[in-house]
């Protein structure tokens with residue numbers, strides 16, 4: 419089954435053809451990072467305007483590069499939410515139009531399901547599993563007993579982990595998006611700043627606003643005194659604390675839910691320190707640990723094409739009234 423997948427929830431317009439949920443045939447992504455860089459973050463209005471310019475160009479390029487024609491596609495999968503509403507609407511409208519014209523099924527895909535199924539493009543998911551979803555908008559621990567069944571067992575109470583990385587980077591004067599830069603600089607620094615740890619309690623929830631605010635205040639206080647901060651040390655101190663708590667809660671979830679498989683998902687899954695620490699912990703506990711290659715960590719349509727296949731197998735088919743949803747919880751068990 420060949421699925422044409424569309425992902426436009428934020429600042430990427432991405433389209434892909436995926437076979438049977440496991441094989442990426444071809445992907446074309448138009449990224450707007452350079453446009454939003456000068457604003458230090460994604461500007462929703464600009465993102466959707468850029469999507470409308472690019473949507474048909476990306477589709478055309480996908481068909482040309484893959485050598486596919488629309489009639490060879492068996493279904494259309496699309497991210498319907500959560501995300502920026504103006505951005506989502508363009509992908510959804512494109513998918514509905516193709517479905518209407520071809521008569522092929524329309525499959526609604528939750529963006530986070532997509533991030534989790536990015537792992538399925540590397541290696542078929544094994545159950546039961548715990549997925550640690552870490553992105554610019556989410557920090558979730560999700561239990562899956564089988565395909566396309568999601569139970570959220572913990573989430574962030576305030577900022578998403580990627581948001582905290584980006585804010586810390588911004589206040590330290592680093593470029594956008596900040597996560598990869600913090601990751602790189604943290605390798606060069608020492609853990610010298612006495613920052614508070616993120617929420618470290620018995621729940622599976624996260625809270626990063628305390629540590630984020632501590633970094634912001636520290637940087638401002640030092641700058642008022644005319645002192646420079648040691649950016650590398652700040653990155654190391656911040657990252658060590660965040661990753662420590664995330665790894666601890668993830669390992670506890672695996673134990674309590676008797677899951678022998680862990681997958682990492684979302685943009686922050688690209689973080690090298692988080693990957694290493696989880697990898698070490700999983701080795702010690704005999705847990706199978708998987709994570710997507712970097713290109714599948716950030717937003718891309720291949721992951722949506724994989725998730726769409728299993729959504730379809732589980733009866734998730736939309737009609738032409740499908741609408742985009744900015745905020746939605748899909749954890750459905």
Ligand code: KG4
Pocket residue numbers: 428552553554555556579580581583584595596597598599601684685686687688689690715716717
């Ligand atoms: O999943 P994603 O592409 O978009 C959302 O759905 O949010 O995630 C983007 C987030 C940004 O906050 C970015 O700074 C972060 O992922 N990120 C990283 C790394 N690479 C990307 N954070 C930490 N370390 C990285 N290497």
Ligand code: ZN
Pocket residue numbers: 529533553554684685716717
């Ligand atoms: Zn994402």
